[in-house]
Amino acid sequence: MTQEKWGQLRQKLLKTVGQNNYSTWIEPLEFQELHDGVAVFTVPTNFMGNYVSQNFADLILYELNSSGESVQRIAFRVAANSPARPATATASVGKRPTESKHATPTTETVSTDTRATGSAFDPLDSLQAAPLDARFTFDSFVVGKPNELAHAAARRVSEGGPVTFNPLVLYGGVGLGKTHLMHAIAWELKSKRPDLNVLYLSAEQFMYRFVQALRERRMMDFKHLFRSVDVLMVDDVQFIAGKDSTQEEFFHTFNALVDQNKQIIISADRAPGEIKDLEDRVKSRLQCGLVVDLHPTDYELRLGILQNKVQQHKATYPDLKIADGVLEFLAHRISTNVRVLEGALTRLFAFASLVGREIDMDLTQDCLADVLRASERKITVEEIQRKVSDYYNIRLSDIIGPKRLRSYARPRQVAMYLCKQLTSRSLPEIGRRFGGRDHTTVMHGVKRIEELKLTDGQIAEDVEMLRRALEA
Ligand SMILES: Nc1ncnc2c1ncn2[C@@H]1O[C@H](COP(=O)(O)OP(=O)(O)OP(=O)(O)O)[C@@H](O)[C@H]1O
Known part of the structure; x- marks a missing residue:
């Protein structure tokens, strides 16, 4: 494969993964060689190799093969001029996060240091879970009226006791904490029931693995691996709507696990019955267990989340000063979703530390003018x-x-x-x-x-x- 062709494929990947993912994960990949069915890319760090293997390897493989190349595997090597030693990447869910004082977003990955030449990470060799975000624990989840039922159900499932409702379906609009709760369940299960084989992945990753297994004629491996988990967690299940073969495989995986009394936890952006192009039989399976809704946040919950974030930030930066009324103002004005709220606060923290000032109303209005304007939209x-x-x-x-x-x-x-x-x-x-x-x-x-x-x-x-x- 030529560099030019890789350049074209990258443009295709950009459309699929979106600009943010593209700039962070795909653009830095440098194509090295394609030899004996192994496409080798160099990456700046081992961490990056791990992350790309877990999240995008199937997609890259798919695009390479669709473009006419014959690629069985992808290998990532740390670039020679990088401080890290050369390594191929493999990854799995790490240990429970230790309480870090630094609020740095981390995802835990464990890298093996198999010195690399041609050997490659193969997502089908073992069950590769998506990385869990160390920040998304029950401790950091603020409970309020809109999410109390979802939280209680998540807590119950995370105890790892006898399966009472199967599946647990958490649904709700954008940025309301579904992924946070799923990760929190996974962390809790890993700590309370390390004997359980817990697999968390997005529906998109489920699909890519399925496609890869089909292409490599390794469906038996795929079925075996997915049926051997004790707890299966699939995030954003609406993604498989309209993808017939993936839905069918998901349906069989689902049935096999339920028959074995294994816990399934699903998240979606709307109630299962409302997901367009999701087969009726899948909908009805999803509705068999407990379906709980994360409602849009109310003022109190938003304020609680803001206070919580400030407290966490203060643990690292004790000098942080926020004038009275700022958090109340933000909770009142930014009601779209928690992600936007968090982003606004992070920006304020950064701005305040750069200019060395207290966060007061003036600074807030200056720094967040665009966010505040966007959330000003009035419904008529x-x-x-x-x-x-x-x-x-x-x-x-x-x-x-x-x-x-x-x-x-x-x-x-x-x-x-x-x-x-x-x-x-x-x-x-x-x-x-x-x-x-x-x-x-x-x-x-x-x-x-x-x-x-x-x-x-x-x-x-x-x-x-x-x-x-x-x-x-
Ligand atoms: N109740 C809460 N307490 C603390 N943080 C929260 C809460 N709800 C949401 N968040 C935070 O908001 C951000 C978005 O949450 P999350 O990714 O879980 O949303 P989601 O419902 O999965 O959204 P999407 O549908 O876009 O995937 C995360 O940083 C999460 O930690």
Whole structure:
């Protein structure tokens, strides 16, 4: 393979893995040679070799073969001018994180130092778990009303006792802590039940391994390996929707493990029944156990998370000073997701340390102007009406118009309820925008939906889905 061809393949990889992953993990790979079916790349550090083997090796292999090269394996060597010794990379989940005072993000990988020439890391030789993030433990997970059930279920499963609900499905919107909880379960199980073979991986990694096994005609190995785990954790299962063969294999793996009474833990960005293009049989299997929702954060939870992060940061930087009201302001203003909230805080810490100042309101407004502007987006009554009519597949004019048929009246009430919840409009104002209705009609509609949310699961689900879509 020529360097030019590798250059083209990298562009393909960029599209699949996204800019961030590309710049961090793919761009620094230097193609060295392709010899006897082994493609050799040099990497700046051993850590990087480990990480790329675990997370992207299957994908790279797939792209190489799809482009007409015949590659069985990929090997990573640390570049000769690097301070590290040459090594091929292999990786597995490490030990439980020791309490580090440094809040540096780390993923634990263990590298073997097999001096390298042609020997390569082969993801099918053993069960390679994705690395666990040392920060994602139960200790660092802040519990509030929106996530208390998910947290309790995760805690129960992490005890490693008899399997009571199988699978446990954690679902919720972006950045609400699903991955955090999955890693926390894995860490806890590893410490409490080291005898158990715990495998955590993303649905994407499951697919790449499956594709690789197919290509190498090693399906028996694949099946054997996946069926030998005691606890299988698959993150972001929605990824396999629409990928028929992967779903089928996932389905069989799932059944085999459940038959053996092995625990399965799944996460998804929405309820299993709502995942488009996921086969019905997979949906119904996922719904067999305990399905719990991580709700969008509320003000108290956001504040708790911020306070927790500040406390952690202060352990390393005791001089950090934050003026009263800053955390409250952030918790109030940044309600999109926890990742954005954390990012804002990290930026503040960095900025404050660079300029050597206390973090006060002025500094916060200066430093986070773009984040604050982005989260300023206000939801309008019109937007709600449009989303609701799309969702229920009715015309916008029927939401606003006079028709009293149940098929229009209920969506209309849902829309009124959402307007009350998500905008600052008063009841008379909302009434006016719903075809000049009286404020008592709006009040009745809002009350009716509040009642139905408690008794009718479908309505509760509809409202939740709509709210998420509007807040996204
Ligand atoms: N309750 C919480 N307490 C502490 N940190 C939290 C909490 N919820 C989320 N976080 C933090 O927010 C960030 C995003 O969380 P995580 O990656 O688990 O989200 P996710 O639900 O898996 O999102 P995605 O669907 O995008 O994968 C992480 O850094 C995580 O530690």
